[in-house]
Amino acid sequence: MNKFAIINANGEIANIIVADSKEIAEQATGAHCQELPESEIGIGDFWDGTQFIKQPEIINVEEVAE
Numbered sequence: 001m002n003k004f005a006i007i008n009a010n011g012e013i014a015n016i017i018v019a020d021s022k023e024i025a026e027q028a029t030g031a032h033c034q035e036l037p038e039s040e041i042g043i044g045d046f047w048d049g050t051q052f053i054k055q056p057e058i059i060n061v062e063e064v065a066e
Helices: 022-029
Strands: 002-007 013-019 032-035
Touching: 002 022, 013 022, 022 032
Parallel strands: none
Antiparallel strands: 002 013, 002 032
Protein backbone atom coordinates (compact mmCIF):
# COMPACT_ATOMS: atom_id res chain seq x y z
CA MET A 1 0.00 0.00 0.00
CA ASN A 2 1.19 3.49 -0.84
CA LYS A 3 0.28 6.97 0.38
CA PHE A 4 -1.39 9.31 -2.11
CA ALA A 5 -2.04 13.03 -1.88
CA ILE A 6 -5.48 14.22 -2.95
CA ILE A 7 -4.80 17.38 -4.96
CA ASN A 8 -7.45 20.13 -5.23
CA ALA A 9 -7.88 22.52 -8.19
CA ASN A 10 -5.37 25.00 -6.68
CA GLY A 11 -2.65 22.32 -6.45
CA GLU A 12 -2.96 22.12 -2.68
CA ILE A 13 -2.91 18.77 -0.89
CA ALA A 14 -6.40 18.49 0.58
CA ASN A 15 -6.02 15.05 2.15
CA ILE A 16 -3.86 11.92 2.19
CA ILE A 17 -5.07 8.36 1.67
CA VAL A 18 -3.57 4.88 1.44
CA ALA A 19 -4.31 2.78 -1.64
CA ASP A 20 -2.81 -0.04 -3.72
CA SER A 21 -2.43 2.16 -6.83
CA LYS A 22 -2.96 5.67 -8.20
CA GLU A 23 -5.88 4.40 -10.27
CA ILE A 24 -7.63 3.01 -7.20
CA ALA A 25 -6.94 6.22 -5.23
CA GLU A 26 -8.44 8.38 -8.00
CA GLN A 27 -11.41 6.06 -8.47
CA ALA A 28 -12.15 6.05 -4.72
CA THR A 29 -11.87 9.84 -4.32
CA GLY A 30 -12.99 11.14 -7.70
CA ALA A 31 -10.02 13.53 -7.55
CA HIS A 32 -6.49 13.88 -8.91
CA CYS A 33 -4.08 11.91 -6.73
CA GLN A 34 -0.31 11.79 -6.66
CA GLU A 35 1.86 9.24 -4.87
CA LEU A 36 3.72 10.80 -1.96
CA PRO A 37 7.49 10.51 -1.62
CA GLU A 38 9.11 9.39 1.63
CA SER A 39 9.43 12.98 2.84
CA GLU A 40 7.54 15.27 5.17
CA ILE A 41 4.96 16.42 2.60
CA GLY A 42 1.45 16.75 4.02
CA ILE A 43 -1.91 18.47 3.96
CA GLY A 44 -1.55 22.13 3.03
CA ASP A 45 1.58 21.57 0.91
CA PHE A 46 1.42 21.90 -2.89
CA TRP A 47 1.85 19.90 -6.10
CA ASP A 48 2.96 22.05 -9.08
CA GLY A 49 2.38 19.33 -11.66
CA THR A 50 5.91 17.93 -11.49
CA GLN A 51 7.01 18.15 -7.85
CA PHE A 52 5.76 18.66 -4.31
CA ILE A 53 6.42 22.01 -2.66
CA LYS A 54 6.49 22.34 1.12
CA GLN A 55 4.30 25.15 2.47
CA PRO A 56 6.55 27.77 4.05
CA GLU A 57 6.35 27.82 7.83
CA ILE A 58 4.66 30.96 9.12
CA ILE A 59 6.59 32.66 11.88
CA ASN A 60 4.74 35.07 14.15
CA VAL A 61 6.80 38.12 14.93
CA GLU A 62 5.73 40.44 17.71
CA GLU A 63 6.55 44.11 17.39
CA VAL A 64 8.58 45.36 20.32
CA ALA A 65 7.87 48.90 21.52
CA GLU A 66 10.90 50.89 22.59
